[in-house]
Amino acid sequence: MRDLLAASDPGLLRLTAGLRTAGAIALALAVLAPLGVPVTRLVAGAIAAMVATFAVREKQRAQQAVTLAVGLPVALASLALGSVLNSRVVVGDAFFVVLIFCAVYGRRFGDRGTALGLIGFQVYFLSLFVGASTADLPALCGVVAVAFACSALMRFAIVPATPAGIMDRLRQAFRARLGRLLAAHVALLDAGPEEADKALADVREGTARLHETALMIQSRLAEGTSDEAVARLLQRRIADAEIAAERLGLLLLTARSAERADTLTLHLPGAPVPSAGRLPVRDEATDQLRRDLLALRMLVLRPAGAGGTAVAHVRNRLLGYRDEDRLPPAAPAVQDVFRGIGEAARAVLGLRTALEGPQDESDDSPATARSREELEAEDAAIGSAEEAERDEEEQLTGLDRPTTRAAVQVAVGSALAIVGGEFLSSQRWYWAVLTCWVVFINASSTGEILVKGYRRLLGTVLGVVAGIVLAGLVGPHTWPAFALVLLLVFAMFYTAPLSYTLMSFFVTAALGLLYTLLHTYSLSVLVLRVEETALGAACGVIAAALVLPVHTDRRTDDLLGAVLDRLAEVTEAAVEQLSGGPEAELLDRARELDQALADLGAAVQPLTHPVTPLRTRRTTARYVVALLETCAYHARTLAAMAELLPTHPSIAADPRLRRAGRRIVDNVRAIAAHVADEHSGTRVVTGPSIAALLQPGDPGTPRYGRVTDRVLRHVQRLDEAVVGLARPLGVARRGPGE
Secondary structure, X not given: OHHHHHHHOHHHHHHXXXXXXXXXXXXXXXXXXXXXXXXXXXXXXXXXHHHHHHOOOOOOHHHHHHHHHHHHHHHHHHHHHHHHHOOOHHHHHXXXXXXXXXXXXXXXXXXHHHHHHXXXXXXXXXXXXXXXXXXXXXXXXXXXXXHHHHHHHHHHHHOOOOHHHHHHHHHHHHHHHHHHHHHHHHHHHHOOOOOHHHHHHHHHHHHHHHHHHXXXXXXXXXHHOOOHHHHHHXXXXXXXXXXXXXXXXXXXXHHOEOOOOOHHHHOOOOOOOOOOEOOOOOOHHHHHHHHHHHHHHHHHHOOOOOOOHHHHHHHHHHHHOOOHHHOOOOOHHHHHHHHHHHHHHHHHHHHHHHHHOOXXXXXXXXXXXXXXXXXXXXXXXXXXXXXXXXXXXXXXXXXXXXXXXXXXXXXXXXXXXXXHXXXXXXXXXXXXXXXXXHHHOOOOOHHHHHXXXXXXXXXXXXXXXXXXXXXXXXXXXXXXXXXXXXXXXXXXHHHOOOOHHHHHHHHHHHHHHHHHHOOOOOHHHHHHHHHHHHHHHHHHHHHHHHOOOOOHHHHHHHHHHHHHHHHHHHHHHHHHHHOOOOOOOHHHHHHHHXXXXXXXXXXXXXXXXXXXXXXXXXXXXXXXXXXXXXXXXXXXXXHHHHOOOOOOOOOOOOOOHHHHHHHHHHHHHHHHHHHHOOOOOOEEEOOOOHHHHOOOOOOOOOOHHHOOHHHHHHHHHHHHHHHHHHHHHOOEEEOOOO
16 A cells, blocks of 8 residues: 555655645634634635645745745735725736736746745735735734744644655655556566557556656755765666666567567557567466566565565576576567566666665675676766766746746736626636636646646536535535535645646635635526636637747747757767767756656647647657657667766777767757758758668777677667657658768
């Protein structure tokens, strides 16, 4: 159960957010209720506690405390202004638009600016929701102060979360998800022809979830580790385990097929198992393969200190597959899987050492001892390496800055929502403004805003139905209603990263109960909520489409260009190091490539959404992203192998790789130039295979065997994938002599 929870919620971040927010509300109610505070102010305290909790997003506790301390006077000022301007329609509406602009513009100042802007906006909204007046202001200020204090107590004392603690839980999540991926590998091995596609989809999903966890760890390395050397070591071991697991899945897929499987199959959603595959054969080698995959999973999930002779025996056997003479008799493709298990066992050994410290070596076999020596040599090399300096990106200015553009768009959209909302309801027009505000959060293009607006409207409609049912069940009973609100708030924050529709559903259902508490509940109010939500979403889309628009095509092209630039950087640096060039910080660059690819994947969601009418375009977008994920996998593997050069005895530099790498990098940059300008006239150069380029020709050049087959295979596959990108992106191709 612990591993299941860790795998479903890496770092327990969603659980922590839900507990903190619901707990802060409960604590505020527990403090205010004995004082005889009216229900209206109890609702205000609950909302203020929620805002004070979810607005603060810094990772360091000291920074969180400063933001919370500064946020209180911001909240009190916003509350005072809301109370004063609530009865002044024109002036109050104009100020609300200015406040919205400032709140969004504050994002350019980082997490603290984002938090203060969010607090200012939400507390002003709170004053409108409870109908605050100047007479209520002193009492409401006291309620807000209590809410902030309860939020701080919940954050720092009752449900604390230190960067080191989050990092430990993320490590557990990585191991749990690695174990689930290995279980999916076993299912793929066992699957018959009818279950094969489902098993492959599970492997694909498990690989993506493992990669997601690796990126989460990468984003918190600086805060969650004691020093830079520990961070680099953990980064290296996480990358090794991720690459080994992904390679193992590809080898298993190949073992099922009559020919070598394409890496793209692991990254393209819906891609079937190769049709020329062999059915699972129940022979001795297959049974042993299954047992060893389960044994590898056991090694991954085995808790610290639960060792013993049996575990050591299993570990020694798996690591023995790194020796050719220890491989069991089987078909070459099946023997490749055993080799992959050996490399994965080595990655698990390194991961456990990095996470848990030195291990018991008393029962080590010669193969295990050699693996430990290799890992120790790598650790020493990692600890002594210096981080390479990277040039900072050029800062944008004016309306080209995303935060400024978004602030203008939200202000215009909110002005439209205020005007339209007043026509629908002079009392609850602010719901349209809130929807317009929310659909712009974390959205960067018109398409993303359209999808968010659609999801929010869907969640609101479903939430209205739930609100009607819950309000009928609760009736006039105050505390059961507050208890249900707490449950809905917890569910809202627990599901927020998973589904925007679910989050909107829980928000709307909770609002139905709050209206019941305020004695303003009616079916017409909830229907008005749907109308205001639809209006706010429409105003957001109109503002995004007409005011300084960032079309989805432009957004995705910019991000695609960034991915291609990162891919060229990683490939060039890795191949240069494999060719004998100077050392570089390759894993950091590889993770920058992964992050750029994750941003692109989020941006193309409007193009790949199931309801999009452009089916051909959706297929093309999914295919391009899958090809880029394939390129990133091979580039990431080359980067990891290049960093092994100083310590790994089976990898040696070969200067001839430089020529092969140059062709790949030139092709990537040619594609990037075409994406930036369709009339650039650049072309992708095709030619002989990488193996042909590396045939000995010049006197004194190293022999072919000095570079491992695996390096050549990844370079070759990367070359093929880059050339494959040319067709869907419309880049012309030419042979070397043309």
